[in-house]
Amino acid sequence: MHDVLIIGSGVIGMSIARQLSATQYDVAIVDRDVPGKHASYKAGGMLGAQNEFTEESDLFKLAIESRGMFPLLSESLMNETGIDIQFQDSGLIKIAHSKEDVESLRRQYNFLKQNDPSVKQLSPEDLMHLTNGNVKPSYAAIHIPHDGQINANAYTKALLESLNMRRISRYHHTEVQSIERNNGYYSVYTDQQPLIEARKIIVAGGAWSSQLLKNYNLHRKVIGVKGEVLLLENDELNLSETLFMTNGCYIVPKQPNRFLIGATSEFDNYSVGTTKKGLNWLFNHACERIPELKHSRILKEWSGVRPYTDNEVPMMDQIDDGLFVITGHYRNGILLSPIIGRDIANWLISGIKPPHYSSFSVSRRNNYEVYH
Ligand code: GLY
Numbered sequence: 014m015h016d017v018l019i020i021g022s023g024v025i026g027m028s029i030a031r032q033l034s035a036t037q038y039d040v041a042i043v044d045r046d047v048p049g050k051h052a053s054y055k056a057g058g059m060l061g062a063q064n065e066f067t068e069e070s071d072l073f074k075l076a077i078e079s080r081g082m083f084p085l086l087s088e089s090l091m092n093e094t095g096i097d098i099q100f101q102d103s104g105l106i107k108i109a110h111s112k113e114d115v116e117s118l119r120r121q122y123n124f125l126k127q128n129d130p131s132v133k134q135l136s137p138e139d140l141m142h143l144t145n146g147n148v149k150p151s152y153a154a155i156h157i158p159h160d161g162q163i164n165a166n167a168y169t170k171a172l173l174e175s176l177n178m179r180r181i182s183r184y185h186h187t188e189v190q191s192i193e194r195n196n197g198y199y200s201v202y203t204d205q206q207p208l209i210e211a212r213k214i215i216v217a218g219g220a221w222s223s224q225l226l227k228n229y230n231l232h233r234k235v236i237g238v239k240g241e242v243l244l245l246e247n248d249e250l251n252l253s254e255t256l257f258m259t260n261g262c263y264i265v266p267k268q269p270n271r272f273l274i275g276a277t278s279e280f281d282n283y284s285v286g287t288t289k290k291g292l293n294w295l296f297n298h299a300c301e302r303i304p305e306l307k308h309s310r311i312l313k314e315w316s317g318v319r320p321y322t323d324n325e326v327p328m329m330d331q332i333d334d335g336l337f338v339i340t341g342h343y344r345n346g347i348l349l350s351p352i353i354g355r356d357i358a359n360w361l362i363s364g365i366k367p368p369h370y371s372s373f374s375v376s377r378r379n380n381y382e383v384y385h
Contacts, residue, residue, distance in 0.1 A: 015041045015182065017361065018201060018211035020189050020225060023053035024165075024347055025339055026217035027172040028354025034179035036362060041182035043189060043201070043209060052219055053346060055242065055317035057265045057275045058165035060348045063132065063157045064105050064257055067121045071369040072326065076345060077128075079352035083163065086351050093178065096171035098163045099268055105160035105255040106135065106143070108302065109153040114259035122155045131158045145251045147303055151258075162255055162265055165347050184209065189225055192216075194333060213335040213361060220283065220320040222340040226332070232376040233328055235341045237283040237318040240276035241291035245299075245309035247272060252303070262298035264306070272306065274299045280321070287314045319343050329357070329373040337361070338375060 016038040019026045026042055033040045062080040066073040087100035109118045125132040135143065137150035176183075188204045192214060201209040218225050220237035248270050256264040265273040277291045292314055300307045322328060322341035327349075329339050339357055342349050356367040 021217040032358030045188035056165035094174040239282035
């Protein structure tokens with residue numbers, strides 16, 4: 014019998030496990046695949062704590078605090094595992110892709126500058142200057158200097174390596190089929206024998222979390238939003254800032270001489286693999302803004318599935334005695350993972366819900382039904 018079983022070994026599940034590993038708890042993780050195969054490993058790695066938010070909210074506060082945890086986290090993962098998660102504090106430029114987007118970008122700028130005077134509007138000349146002449150101006154642009162980035166692939170590997178060095182049991186290639194409550198503990202049935210038992214369960218299964226909780230009739234659901242991504246190599250392009258267009262296309266410079274181009278958004282799509290249509294969309298929009306990218310070599314293409322909820326508010330709640338659901342981080346799982354790891358581990362240990370987490374309840378009315 015484990016004290017805690019975490020279902021899902023993406024960055025959210027692994028970050029919670031890493032925090033809990035400092036306690037006396039017997040912690041285990043179960044994953045239907047091997048770790049680092051899905052959305053976490055495939056993400057662009059932007060730490061867009063300001064880029065992704067347009068108004069004050071509890072999630073925005075978490076995002077800002079979590080972004081601030083990356084410098085120390087990257088150092089401690091490096092010391093522990095020798096893996097460099099390539100944290101870069103190199104800023105992000107957000108560009109209005111069309112005339113219609115100018116007003117919403119201006120509103121976002123007005124919101125962001127209230128808390129951070131370093132956020133600036135960029136004239137076409139400022140934009141050219143900041144990007145060494147590489148970025149073609151569009152209708153409007155702002156500079157967000159503190160939105161950095163990491164290499165999501167390396168981050169996933171570093172978290173996994175860190176867990177390997179700690180006392181965490183792991184069940185791989187083990188797909189959870191159902192979770193049943195007993196008196197004081199849970200039985201987790203999987204496609205493997207035997208079943209797994211634990212006193213507490215954390216469901217951190219990303220876009221698949223709702224399917225794992227079918228016998229809990231939760232009012233809020235999580236659905237998958239597929240994103241396709243392209244990795245280019247270009248020795249001539251000298252650019253360190255991330256570029257984010259309001260149509261959702263972004264360019265994230267990676268070491269060495271690489272540029273990750275993301276991402277399409279296809280709702281309720283859980284499929285794996287890229288399409289010609291998706292890749293053309295990415296390549297054409299990236300080259301429209303940075304013409305030099307036309308001369309790149311294509312290194313790789315892939316897809317991932319983001320966990321989306323209505324209003325893009327994550328679900329982080331205790332839905333039964335000792336059964337937690339921690340999902341729905343949609344576009345911001347990498348960014349939010351350090352603070353969620355800390356807060357959920359503390360919640361489990363202390364029994365006290367962290368401040369502000371009532372915003373993330375599965376049902377704000379708290380009247381969901383449970384079928385045992
Ligand atoms: N955070 C970027 C994306 O979800 O595509």
